[in-house]
Amino acid sequence: MHTTVCIIGGGPAGLLLARLLHTSGLDCVVLERRERAYVEQRQRAGILEQSTVDVLRASGAGERLDREGMVHDGIELRFDRRTHRIDLPSLTDGRRVWVYAQTEVVKDLIALQLDDGPPLLFEAPVHAVEGIDGTRPTVRYTHGGREQTLTCDYVVGCDGFHGIARNLIPESAKRTFERTYPYSWLGVLADVPPSCDELIYAHSPRGFALHSMRSPTVSRLYLQVPNGASPADWPDERIWDELDARLAIDGDWTLNRGPITAKAVLPMRSSVTEPMRYGRVFLAGDCAHIVPPTGAKGLNLAVSDVTALARAFTHLRNTGSTDLLDAYSDTCLRRVWRAEHFSYLMTTTLHTDPRQSPFDSRLQLSQLDRIASSPHAAAELAENYAGLDIG
Template sequence: MKIQVCIIGGGPSGLLLSQLLHLQGIETVVLEKYSRDYVLARIRAGVLEHGFAKLMREAQCGERMDREGEIHNGFHIAHDGVMDRVDLYKYSGGSSVVVYGQTELTRDLYEARDRAGGTVIHNAEDVTPHDMKTDKPYVTYRHEGQTVRIDCDYIIGADGFHGVSRKSIPRDVLREYERIYPFGWLGILSRTKPASHELIYAKHERGFALCSMRSQVLSRYYVQVPLEDTVDKWSDEAFWEELKSRLPEDIAAKLITGPSIEKSIAPLRSFVVEPMRYGRMFLAGDAAHIVPPTGARGLNSAASDIYYLYHAMIDHYKKSDDAGLDGYSQRALARVWKAQRFSWWMTTMLHRFPDNIAYDDKLQETELAYLFSSEAAQRSLAENYVGLPF
């Protein structure tokens, strides 16, 4: 098989790039290790930057998002017995975010690729990129007992942190930056009305909590837990009681509880690899960078990678201009590191660190007090939360 762009990874990043390139007449094939049902069962992020939402519309995949997504012009931070609101719309100059689950977004992208007759190969085993440093790279994989070769112009590694793409680059080429946080997020999904029409981030002496949502009838809640905790340790009843203890009394009193339909613990990690290009292979999304979920930068950072790759590929194929491809890694990393800074700042401001001393606690209190006493500080938060320019 010969194709222009071979994309490794059938999550939202790979599917979005495939759809965008298809609309420009650029041929792609997507290789996904798991089944479509498995991909769609992942419970992930649900807050989309305004730039990501615009990109979905450009990909002709935004109709259901615009119809069913929740437009949020702000969010709340509960701390020290009060609940302050961050007015995103006011302090970002009129922008907002869209709350729309990653599962639904991925479903929309799959359906768009189906309508267009796009090639998405699931259950692709032993995917291996070859000859990335030459002008004739190719990818091999096994499917239904057969070994298949795809010759291509470029390879996109959008296969996540544990994928093969980054691991195919020689170790001495890459520089890794990583921070592991000493806690995780225990999250549940429940078919209940959300606690608030906007997200609530809670800083509490018992630890961080978050009240989020996927829709008006589907809620997503989190509490900070030690890394050694397991899901089996937490019954639904124990989770709800712990969540209520970290929320303002009026919010806790009206919280609607119910059976969890998904429960998991996610460790928190910050990770960046440089560069994001090796020859004719380009890394995107979690294959190159991870952020803590505080601040909702993960999926959105991946979308910015796709934006840069999409435009670079158009310039290459339509204008014979390779400046976008040559500058991809530097340009993408500049925005990635800004997202890393914002996620680190939100995480350190709102979580209870086990080795905190009294000095650290006072700094956290002062940081929040300053935030809500300064319009400049709130503008900075809002600008980053709704999404920096691509």
């Protein structure tokens, strides 16, 4: 079997790329090593930028998003027992964000793909990719208990940091830049209506907290915890008490409590692999870069990557020129590094480093007070949060 583009990985990046290629008349095959149920249940991001929503709508994947997604025009910063709202549309020429879980995006894209899209194979792990320096790479994978071979013109890795695609680039030809943070997140899902209409990002001497939501009846909440912490260390009552303390402000506000249905500890790290292209292999999404979730950039960066890549493949088909493909890595990395910087600033400003001094804490409060008092500082945060127009 031969195809123009072999996509390794059936997460949001791979599925959206396949959809964009299909709607442009380009053939591809998606190989996903996990079963469908697993892919559709992976809990990940939940904040979509305006540009991400626009791409999903244009690809035909916006119907349920428009019906069930929650439009947010702002976020709330809490610090020093004060609260300050960042109004996104007024600071970004009308841009806003949507709360719509990555699991739902994936379900929508899978349904479209299986209905009228190119081949999508679950439980199809890739074992080897050969010939990436030539013109016809060969992908070897297993499906249905049989070893199979697929030839293609290009390979796109959308299989995450630990997938095979990232390691196709020789060590001598790539650089990886990394940062590991000295804390993690404890993320929980709770069957209780959200206590607020918009996301709350809270700085506290006790550590960071985030109040988010998955639906009008399900809350998504996060607490900064030490690295190595276990969900077993955090019984439900302790979680609610700690959220109450970290989200507290002077004035009337009540945290809704309810049954916690899921708990998980998430490490915090940043990583960028350069270049995002080698020979006939392109990297997209977590395969090329990871951001701490504080800035809500992970899924949105993946969408930006594959949108640029689909545009480049379409340009090649229409004109015969590889200019956009050749520029892909540089184009994407400009946005990636801006998102990395924003995520780093949000993370280090809002979290309490176990090694930080009282001086460091005062610097954090000074920065938050600057955002609350300066329209220019607030606009910089809002533009990055709602998504910059880069590349």
